[in-house]
Amino acid sequence: xxxxxxxxxxxxxxxxxxxxxxxxxxxxxxxPGEALPSVRSLAAxxxxxxxxxxxxxxxxxxxxxxxIHRQKGVVINPDGxxxxxxxxxxxxxxxxxxxxxxxxxxxxxxxxxxxxxxDIFSDFNKGGEKYE
Amino acid sequence: xxxxxxxxxxxxxxxxxxxxxxxxxxxxxxxPGEALPSVRSLAAxxxxxxxxxxxxxxxxxxxxxxxIHRQKGVVINPDGxxxxxxxxxxxxxxxxxxxxxxxxxxxxxxxxxxxxxxDIFSDFNKGGEKYE
DNA sequence: TATCTGTTATACTTCAAATATAACAGATAG
DNA sequence: CTATCTGTTATATTTGAAGTATAACAGATA
Numbered sequence: 001x002x003x004x005x006x007x008x009x010x011x012x013x014x015x016x017x018x019x020x021x022x023x024x025x026x027x028x029x030x031x032p033g034e035a036l037p038s039v040r041s042l043a044a045x046x047x048x049x050x051x052x053x054x055x056x057x058x059x060x061x062x063x064x065x066x067x068i069h070r071q072k073g074v075v076i077n078p079d080g081x082x083x084x085x086x087x088x089x090x091x092x093x094x095x096x097x098x099x100x101x102x103x104x105x106x107x108x109x110x111x112x113x114x115x116x117x118x119d120i121f122s123d124f125n126k127g128g129e130k131y132e
Numbered sequence: 133x134x135x136x137x138x139x140x141x142x143x144x145x146x147x148x149x150x151x152x153x154x155x156x157x158x159x160x161x162x163x164p165g166e167a168l169p170s171v172r173s174l175a176a177x178x179x180x181x182x183x184x185x186x187x188x189x190x191x192x193x194x195x196x197x198x199x200i201h202r203q204k205g206v207v208i209n210p211d212g213x214x215x216x217x218x219x220x221x222x223x224x225x226x227x228x229x230x231x232x233x234x235x236x237x238x239x240x241x242x243x244x245x246x247x248x249x250x251d252i253f254s255d256f257n258k259g260g261e262k263y264e
Numbered sequence: 265t266a267t268c269t270g271t272t273a274t275a276c277t278t279c280a281a282a283t284a285t286a287a288c289a290g291a292t293a294g
Numbered sequence: 295c296t297a298t299c300t301g302t303t304a305t306a307t308t309t310g311a312a313g314t315a316t317a318a319c320a321g322a323t324a
Contacts, residue, residue, distance in 0.1 A: 019230045019233065019234075022230070022233055022234050022237050023229075023230070023233040023237075025237040026232075026233045026234070026236040026237040065237070081237050081238055081239070082238065083238055083239045084235065084238040084239060084240045088238060089248070092231065092235065092248060093248060093251075093252060095231055096231065096248065096249060096252055097155075097252055098151045098154070098155070099224065099227055099228065100158075100249065100252050100253060100256070101151065101154055101155040101158045101256070102151075102154050102158070103216065103224065104158040104253075104256055105154050105155075105157040105158040105197075105213050106213055106214065106215055106216040106220060107213070107215045107216060108216045110249075110250065110253045113249065113253075114246050114249060114250070116221070116224060116225060116228065117228060117232065117242075117245065117246060117249060118242065118246070119225075120225060120228055120229055120232045121232060121236075121242045121245075124232070124233070124236055
């Protein structure tokens with residue numbers, strides 16, 4: 001599993017880390033039941049603090065993406081990822097709203113916007129980097 | 133112009149304010165050349181600090197959405213809003229990426245995702261609240 | 265027993281966000 | 295001329311999140 005972080009970004013490290021794991025699942029690079037590095041080893045690998053990794057793991061656990069066995073370690077949820085529910089759909093709309101708002105104000109058509117989305121979907125279906 | 137703010141949100145007030153103006157432009161509630169409240173009056177209306185409003189205005193100015201005449205006040209860019217360029221498209225993709233990533237991991241199909249986007253576009257075309 | 269795991273606790277630094285005052289300079293209305 | 299409006303700049307302070315640094319605990323395991 002390849003982890004890309006931008007330590008200069010205004011986006012918190014633990015959020016970037018959380019997103020990378022979700023992206024790994026979406027790209028089928030991480031499969032249900034697969035083990036993730038321990039908080040200590042991953043922190044050492046990336047060169048960040050143990051607690052920052054733990055914060056990302058805790059959020060992923062709370063969202064149902066991973067399970068944490070106290071001594072065994074961390075694994076991708078063997079039962080699969082929780083499917084989109086109403087709460088998630090509302091959250092998705094909430095996040096999309098300002099993006100679409102600005103696109104419209106900048107003269108982007110609905111068709112053009114949807115094409116951008118489709119292009120991004122293609123990146124996932126055509127299986128990007130599978131090396132780890 | 134109706135301003136809705138969530139002071140409890142983790143999203144900074146000045147960002148919310150900036151987004152509201154962009155949304156106003158997208159919804160055609162704010163037109164090129166139209167005046168916006170002064171930093172002091174808007175701050176007083178909303179009940180926040182002058183500098184917070186100023187921060188939002190400065191960003192909108194830097195992005196080309198508004199013009200600021202030193203003594204006249206603030207107006208929506210009379211020449212229209214800057215159209216989407218390559219830099220904006222890249223930024224848009226960057227923001228959409230994690231949203232699509234999570235949607236895929238949660239089993240949402242591309243079709244379903246695009247429909248969510250279309251629904252949001254509809255909200256803008258059918259002209260929401262025009263009262264101010 | 266030594267070592268791994270996640271977990272918890274405490275303390276500290278750094279930085280963005282937001283507020284609070286105050287003053288300045290230019291334009292304008294009285 | 296004067297008072298008042300505008301954005302702008304400066305300074306100081308408070309608050310909270312993010313991230314780091316250590317340390318210790320408890321359970322599992324080799």
